[in-house]
Amino acid sequence: MDAIARYFKFAERGTNLATEARAGLTTFLVMAYIIFLNGNIIAKPLGLDPVAVAAGTALIGGIMTIAMGVVGNYPFALAAGLGINALVAFTLTAKGLDAKGAMGVIVIEGVIITLLVAVGLREAIMNAVPLALKRSIGVGIGLFILFIGFANGGLIQSGCSPFSKVPLPACDGTLVTMSFPDTAGQAVFIIGLFLTFALYVMKVRAALVISILVTTVIALLAGVTSIPKDMVVSANFSTLGLGLQDPFQVFGKLGLIGAVLTIFAIMLSDFFDTMGTVTGIAAEAGLSRPDGSVPGVGRVLVVDSLAAVAGGLGGVSSNTTYIESAAGVAEGGRTGFTSVVTGVLFLLAIVLSPIALIVPAQATAPALVLVGYLMFMQVKDIPVGDVEDGLPALLTMILMPLTYDITVGIGAGFISWVFLKVVRGKAAAVHPLMWVVSIGFVIFFAKDWIEAILPK
Numbered sequence: 001m002d003a004i005a006r007y008f009k010f011a012e013r014g015t016n017l018a019t020e021a022r023a024g025l026t027t028f029l030v031m032a033y034i035i036f037l038n039g040n041i042i043a044k045p046l047g048l049d050p051v052a053v054a055a056g057t058a059l060i061g062g063i064m065t066i067a068m069g070v071v072g073n074y075p076f077a078l079a080a081g082l083g084i085n086a087l088v089a090f091t092l093t094a095k096g097l098d099a100k101g102a103m104g105v106i107v108i109e110g111v112i113i114t115l116l117v118a119v120g121l122r123e124a125i126m127n128a129v130p131l132a133l134k135r136s137i138g139v140g141i142g143l144f145i146l147f148i149g150f151a152n153g154g155l156i157q158s159g160c161s162p163f164s165k166v167p168l169p170a171c172d173g174t175l176v177t178m179s180f181p182d183t184a185g186q187a188v189f190i191i192g193l194f195l196t197f198a199l200y201v202m203k204v205r206a207a208l209v210i211s212i213l214v215t216t217v218i219a220l221l222a223g224v225t226s227i228p229k230d231m232v233v234s235a236n237f238s239t240l241g242l243g244l245q246d247p248f249q250v251f252g253k254l255g256l257i258g259a260v261l262t263i264f265a266i267m268l269s270d271f272f273d274t275m276g277t278v279t280g281i282a283a284e285a286g287l288s289r290p291d292g293s294v295p296g297v298g299r300v301l302v303v304d305s306l307a308a309v310a311g312g313l314g315g316v317s318s319n320t321t322y323i324e325s326a327a328g329v330a331e332g333g334r335t336g337f338t339s340v341v342t343g344v345l346f347l348l349a350i351v352l353s354p355i356a357l358i359v360p361a362q363a364t365a366p367a368l369v370l371v372g373y374l375m376f377m378q379v380k381d382i383p384v385g386d387v388e389d390g391l392p393a394l395l396t397m398i399l400m401p402l403t404y405d406i407t408v409g410i411g412a413g414f415i416s417w418v419f420l421k422v423v424r425g426k427a428a429a430v431h432p433l434m435w436v437v438s439i440g441f442v443i444f445f446a447k448d449w450i451e452a453i454l455p456k
Contacts, residue, residue: 008073008335013287015334020075023333024341027077028349030327031342033208034061035349037364038080040152042317045089046099052238053316054353059237060314062346064307068321069339072300075328076281077342078307081320082371083141083406084269086148088317090404095262101249103242103312108250109267110308110318116271117305123298126275128431133413134275135378136393138323140400140409142375147401149368152361153189154179184222189362191218196366208367215363225360236353239315261447268444269406270318274304277321285329323375388424392417411441 001017010016038057039050061079068076092102116122126134150156157179179186192215199207219225251259278300282288289295300321307319328338379397384390396413400406418438421430443450 004337008069008337010335010337013334015332017337019332020335020337021341023075023328023331023338025345026331027075027325027328027333027338027342028345029209030207030324031061031077031079031322032346032349033212033364033367034079034082034322035346035352036212036355036359037082037367038085038316040359040361040364041082041085041148042089045093046102048099048315049236049238051354052236054355055236055350056239056314056316058346058350058353059240060307060310060316060319062343062350064303064310064319064343065339065346066343067306068300068303069336069343071303071336072296072339073336074282074287074294074296074300075285075333075335075338076278076300076321076325077328077339078304078319078321079346080311080317081270082145082148082368083400084266084320085317086144086404087266087269087406092262092266095250095258096253097249098246099239099315100242100246101253103315103317104244104247105250105263105266106312106318107243107247107309108312109263109270110305110310110312112263112267113271113308114302114305117298117301120298122271122301122305125271125433125437126297126301127293128433129272129275129414129437130389130417131279132382132389132393133396133417134279135382136396136413137272137275137410138277138279138375138378139382139393140397140413141406142323142372142378143397144372144400144404144406144409145368145375146372147404149365149372152368153193153365154183154186154362155189185219185224185360185362188215188219188222188224188360189365191215192363192366193369196370200370208370211366212359212363215366216359219360219363220358224362225358227358241313242315243309243312257447257450261444261450264440265407265444268410268441270308270320272410274301274321277323277325278304281321281323281326281329284326285334287334324371326374388417388420388426391420407444411444414438414441415445 004017035054035058039053042048043050043053057080064078068078088102088106092105113122155178156176158176192211195214196207196211199211204210250262254262278294278297282294304321311317311319382393384393392413395416396409399412400409415438418430418434421427
């Protein structure tokens with residue numbers, strides 16, 4: 001026990017084994033919903049077995065969370081990233097990629113990000129980005145996740161076609177409209193939503209897991225879901241290796257330029273998604289510096305980058321650091337031992353993966369809404385009264401859910417922040433790396449025009 005205490009620096013961070021173990025259990029209970037939720041997001045669009053997605057989600061999440069604890073020594077847990085998995089499910093499939101091609105993109109961009117970490121560029125860019133933008137990225141992802149939750153619950157729908165530019169014949173002209181609760185599925189979602197809220201405000205540690213399981217029972221009783229007659233209670237790892245089966249499919253489908261721009265877009269999302277989470281949780285734990293930077297963040301970024309590769313190889317989408325790690329921090333978690341405990345529990349939870357066949361989207365959607373709120377709370381630390389920070393932050397936060405694209409929000413925020421600095425005569429205050437990244441985003445937004453003028 002003394003060796004564990006010394007390795008994880010318990011005394012230095014004012015903690016102990018019992019506190020760290022309790023914190024790890026808390027983080028797992030708050031995060032365990034992703035085992036069921038990830039399949040509800042990516043399985044159908046990618047044509048995957050939801051049980052295999054659930055098992056792979058638990059396996060990869062467990063391995064990478066343990067790695068974060070041992071290597072990074074921070075109480076950060078990892079799993080399939082919400083937001084990134086939606087991008088994989090909707091954006092990449094819309095481009096004609098199948099599961100092998102989509103996961104191949106994740107592997108490629110993960111390898112690139114890992115190389116950028118190896119040369120110190122990811123950490124340098126992370127430190128160069130203004131704190132307001134880092135936090136607005138986290139808030140924007142939260143709003144995006146919340147939006148997906150309401151959509152999966154069936155409570156809000158598009159007034160026109162949800163994933164097409166061609167309006168439905170009965171289009172009423174609105175972009176988003178409320179669907180009056182007139183189906184059993186919508187009723188189940190609303191019940192689950194209030195149950196989730198109640199459990200959370202009552203500070204029940206396993207609030208999300210309990211709400212998912214109870215709402216699933218309600219869905220069974222209401223006929224919204226059913227228990228498959230041929231369900232086998234055993235783990236299924238058929239998604240493992242997907243990212244290597246056809247990793248370069250994107251080049252064949254989209255051509256060189258289209259593939260490069262697509263990989264670049266996914267990479268940008270994965271590159272920056274961790275910023276708000278790591279900065280916010282480290283600050284909450286009292287482990288960050290006054291300027292918001294995180295000591296030893298390079299080790300954290302190495303594990304986070306490799307987790308992207310692992311998620312693609314495992315066929316479960318990019319794995320990333322989770323905002324729910326804040327639950328463990330609130331319980332006193334201050335070291336990587338918290339993550340080790342969480343990771344071990346994820347591995348043990350693999351046996352729960354067959355339950356994914358029973359859990360409907362209406363049962364996991366309330367968890368998305370609450371997670372969205374938890375990420376949204378970072379908005380209180382954004383100086384919205386200062387137009388140089390507030391306006392770019394607003395564009396970052398609002399464009400993610402409105403465009404269903406994390407990258408669009410991040411890009412708009414970066415470009416507008418640099419633009420406002422230049423207009424106000426403060427160009428010298430813009431870090432050189434902010435110029436480089438912002439120019440990269442300009443290229444991203446102009447990719448269709450660039451593809452059109454380039455020789456075929």
